[in-house]
Amino acid sequence: QVQLQESGPGLMKPLETLSLTCSVSGGSISGGDYYWTWIRQPAGQGLEWIGRIYTSGRTNYNPSLQSRLIMSVDTSKNHFSLKMRSVTAADTAVYYCARATFYRSGNDYYWYLDLWGRGTLVTVSS
Amino acid sequence: DIQMTQSPSTLSASVGDRVTITCRASQSIGTYLNWYQQKAGKAPELLIYSASTLQSGVPSRFSGSGSGTDFTLTINSLQPEDFATYYCQQSYNNPRTFGPGTKVDMK
Numbered sequence: 001q002v003q004l005q006e007s008g009p010g011l012m013k014p015l016e017t018l019s020l021t022c023s024v025s026g027g028s029i030s031g032g033d034y035y036w037t038w039i040r041q042p043a044g045q046g047l048e049w050i051g052r053i054y055t056s057g058r059t060n061y062n063p064s065l066q067s068r069l070i071m072s073v074d075t076s077k078n079h080f081s082l083k084m085r086s087v088t089a090a091d092t093a094v095y096y097c098a099r100a101t102f103y104r105s106g107n108d109y110y111w112y113l114d115l116w117g118r119g120t121l122v123t124v125s126s
Numbered sequence: 127d128i129q130m131t132q133s134p135s136t137l138s139a140s141v142g143d144r145v146t147i148t149c150r151a152s153q154s155i156g157t158y159l160n161w162y163q164q165k166a167g168k169a170p171e172l173l174i175y176s177a178s179t180l181q182s183g184v185p186s187r188f189s190g191s192g193s194g195t196d197f198t199l200t201i202n203s204l205q206p207e208d209f210a211t212y213y214c215q216q217s218y219n220n221p222r223t224f225g226p227g228t229k230v231d232m233k
Contacts, residue, residue: 046226049224063221
């Protein structure tokens with residue numbers, strides 16, 4: 001079955017650019033109507049939606065992070081990526097990638113996150 | 127952004143109990159509401175989407191209801207594997223937002 005696996009730097013210094021990749025295995029990243037999504041979770045806290053990208057390249061970003069984000073999809077490598085510039089300690093979190101799919105009822109599309117990666121811890125510290 | 131709140135923040139219960147968690151949206155979101163379960167050290171998992179549709183493979187003791195601004199997740203006959211944190215999420219618009227979570231722990 002389809003699985004997602006995040007990879008990232010682990011430890012970073014403030015003001016560096018975070019680069020994360022989510023590898024999709026067991027299926028094609030462009031094999032359906034999916035939005036590929038990033039979510040993060042600081043230790044002991046709740047979930048924050050970072051943004052999502054469609055295989056066409058269309059993106060939606062969280063406005064609170066938008067100025068620092070770039071998401072991309074590489075269908076040849078079957079992965080999608082997140083870049084976040086100028087990180088600070090506040091960006092320390094577990095970062096998850098996830099697949100968003102939908103249930104259609106008439107003209108309504110109910111999107112939900114049906115598949116998640118295990119998460120990767122990113123620590124920003126000087 | 128749509129703000130999501132949940133109550134209670136922590137719920138102490140025993141195996142076999144019926145548990146109810148409430149989620150409220152800051153504006154009407156129809157039934158664009160999902161529920162996730164997260165166990166310690168693990169990624170969240172989808173339980174329910176569109177407020178009341180059970181994800182494939184999720185036990186039938188889980189159920190969801192509500193529309194507009196008020197939603198409920200119910201666990202009938204709590205099982206040992208259900209001790210976890212539960213999050214609601216709206217999918218009405220962007221940015222998708224999550225509730226702060228409800229931790230269900232052992233009484």
